[in-house]
Amino acid sequence: MTTGKDTLKVWNFGAGPSVLPTSVLEKAQRDLLNYDGTGMSVIEISHRSKTFQKLMDETTSNLKTLLNIPSNYRVLFMQGGGSTQFSAVVFNLLAHKGDRNAPVDYLVTGSWSQKASEEAKHLGANVNIVFNTKKETGSYTSVPPKENWKLTGSEAAYVYYCDNETVHGVEFDSIPEIDPNVPLVCDMSSNILSRQVDVSKFGIIYAGAQKNMGPSGVTIVIIREDLLNRPSIENQSNPTWPIPLMFDYKIQADNDSLYNTPPMFSIYGVALVLEWLLELGGISAIQSINERKARKVYDVIDKYDIYKCPVDEKVRSKMNIPFRLTTEELESEFLKGADSLNMVQLKGHRSVGGIRASLYNAMPEEGVEALVQYMEQFAKSH
Numbered sequence: 001m002t003t004g005k006d007t008l009k010v011w012n013f014g015a016g017p018s019v020l021p022t023s024v025l026e027k028a029q030r031d032l033l034n035y036d037g038t039g040m041s042v043i044e045i046s047h048r049s050k051t052f053q054k055l056m057d058e059t060t061s062n063l064k065t066l067l068n069i070p071s072n073y074r075v076l077f078m079q080g081g082g083s084t085q086f087s088a089v090v091f092n093l094l095a096h097k098g099d100r101n102a103p104v105d106y107l108v109t110g111s112w113s114q115k116a117s118e119e120a121k122h123l124g125a126n127v128n129i130v131f132n133t134k135k136e137t138g139s140y141t142s143v144p145p146k147e148n149w150k151l152t153g154s155e156a157a158y159v160y161y162c163d164n165e166t167v168h169g170v171e172f173d174s175i176p177e178i179d180p181n182v183p184l185v186c187d188m189s190s191n192i193l194s195r196q197v198d199v200s201k202f203g204i205i206y207a208g209a210q211k212n213m214g215p216s217g218v219t220i221v222i223i224r225e226d227l228l229n230r231p232s233i234e235n236q237s238n239p240t241w242p243i244p245l246m247f248d249y250k251i252q253a254d255n256d257s258l259y260n261t262p263p264m265f266s267i268y269g270v271a272l273v274l275e276w277l278l279e280l281g282g283i284s285a286i287q288s289i290n291e292r293k294a295r296k297v298y299d300v301i302d303k304y305d306i307y308k309c310p311v312d313e314k315v316r317s318k319m320n321i322p323f324r325l326t327t328e329e330l331e332s333e334f335l336k337g338a339d340s341l342n343m344v345q346l347k348g349h350r351s352v353g354g355i356r357a358s359l360y361n362a363m364p365e366e367g368v369e370a371l372v373q374y375m376e377q378f379a380k381s382h
Contacts, residue, residue, distance in 0.1 A: 001095060011367035014345030015166050015320055015358045016190070016211040018193045024272040024362075028339065031268075044108060055271055056257070061272040063155045066283055069199050070224060075346050076221040077257040077267055082112070082208040086119035088247040089160065089204065090186050095243060096183075097157040098231035101126050105156045105158035106130040107149075107176065110140040110165025111351065112187060117160075119247060122187060128152050131158070133170075136247060140168040143310040149176060158183045158203060164191035164317050166211065167349040169309070169356070173318035175201050192220070193318045194361055195287040203227050212319065212360045214273045217266030221249065229254055275363070286361050293368045295357045300372050304379035306330070324354040330357060334378055343371055 006233050012019040035042040037052055047052055060075045069075070070245065077086070103126045106117040117293070121127045130149050134140050151159065159178045161272035163186050165173040171191060178184055183203025192207040199205065204223045208217035228250045246252055251259055280286060298316060301307040301323050309316065309323045325331045331354060340345050357371060 002251045011343045011363075011370055012345055013177035013209055013343060013357045013359075013363070013367075013371070015209075015349070015356060017210050017216050018358060018360045020214070020277045021273065023271070023361045024276055027272055037267075043265045045264075047153045047258060049263055055268060058276060059267060059271040062271070062278060063220070066193060066257075066274060066277055067197065067199055068294065069220070072225050074223050074228070075252045076223065076227055076252045076253060077262050078219045078221055079217070079263055081210075081216070081219055082187055082206065083115070083119075084247070085187070085206045086116040086219065087123060088122050088221075088249065089158065089206075090123050090125050091243040091247050092249045093106065093183060093203075093227065094186070095156045095230045096227050099157070102157040103128045103152040103155055105130050105152050105159040105178075105182075106379065107143075107159070109143055109170045109172075110162060110168040111349075112165055112167070112189075113160070113162040116162070116187065122159075127158070137272075138164065139310065140170060141310045142190065143170065143172060143315050154179050154181050156182045156360070157327065160185045160187075162187040163189070164319055165189040166320050166358075167322075167356075168323040169311050169317040170315050171319065173315055183224070188214070189219075189336045190360075191317070192275075193283065193286070194290050197285050209270050210360075215266050218265035218270060220270070221252075223249055223253070231357045232345060252335035256342070273362075280379075289365065290318050290359065290361065293365055294321065294361065295370055296372050297321050297357060297375075299357070300379070304375075306382055307375070307377050318362060320358050322348055322352065322354055322356045322358060328353070328376060330382065337378065338371075338374060340368070341374060343367075 002342050032041050035045065038051055040046055063075055094102060104120055105112060105128050107130045108114050108117055117127055117129060130151055131144050133142050133144065159182055161176060184201060185204045186202055189208040190204050190211040192212055194212055199222060206219055206221045207213060208219045277286060306326055307323050325334055334355065335347055346355050346357060348356040360369060
């Protein structure tokens with residue numbers, strides 16, 4: 001990312017908060033003191049003002065355009081990051097089911113889906129682990145074939161999965177096929193807006209903005225409207241399970257995400273990123289770019305014995321590429337050399353080590369080329 005002629009050019013491969021488009025940052029810089037002719041910063045205006053409502057409406061509209069969101073879905077702007085949604089999903093969808101004891105299915109392919117399943121258990125939900133690749137294979141590096149899944153079926157309140165595991169670099173190559181009468185819930189925090197997706201296949205999609213959509217502070221929830229409904233108290237087998245106000249999707253929807261003061265600057269940042277994507281040509285355009293960027297890095301990894309990507313080729317992430325070198329000493333040398341070339345935040349997650357290159361939408365191809373050239377040179381010199 002280049003922020004100006006007098007500033008340092010740095011290629012930020014961090015997994016989140018992620019790189020943002022330079023044009024977005026420049027626009028935010030200009031607006032910081034005077035947003036939309038108000039004479040005030042976007043972080044100073046009232047969230048009840050017509051100016052901010054216009055921003056919310058335009059942001060929602062642009063997201064619906066980019067993702068082709070059907071008319072029977074609502075877009076919510078919530079706080080607390082993706083981790084808060086681990087709880088919100090449980091509260092809301094068991095209330096919709098009308099049975100606190102209904103089973104909930106979790107597909108566990110990495111640390112984030114594992115954390116989500118643990119939170120559901122912590123809240124007392126009847127959790128069914130459809131599969132856990134680490135327990136079954138020793139590592140989070142794959143997605144098992146459908147015939148090995150242990151889905152509950154139509155009795156489940158929902159089926160949950162994480163589309164792209166940021167830490168382990170596992171990304172589903174297709175939408176899981178489940179009972180059509182069961183809501184499919186997906187955490188798309190690290191790959192939303194990176195490729196085309198059929199929203200109509202899902203009950204809920206949520207994504208923390210800070211990995212591929214904007215600055216941290218806001219989480220986008222896309223929910224099918226019928227899931228906001230709850231059966232009457234008389235029909236609930238266990239009605240004594242209140243939903244905390246700030247976790248309640250219906251309250252958020254009824255108040256157009258303005259039940260309390262929303263994360264205004266974060267929403268503004270998302271608005272700018274959506275405008276940037278539309279100007280770029282939309283999801284089909286960025287998907288082609290992302291596929292090309294990822295292919296360049298994986299080609300180098302597969303070309304040299306010094307590198308190894310642990311993830312099964314079919315489910316390799318295009319957003320987060322983890323890889324190892326033959327020794328930890330070489331990894332330290334690699335990271336030191338990258339840092340000297342202003343390629344930063346390439347160190348793998350603390351739980352797995354190694355190297356991780358995050359190639360989010362805003363990472364320019366020029367930055368990927370710089371990384372690929374360095375990887376080539378490092379391999380040839382070792």
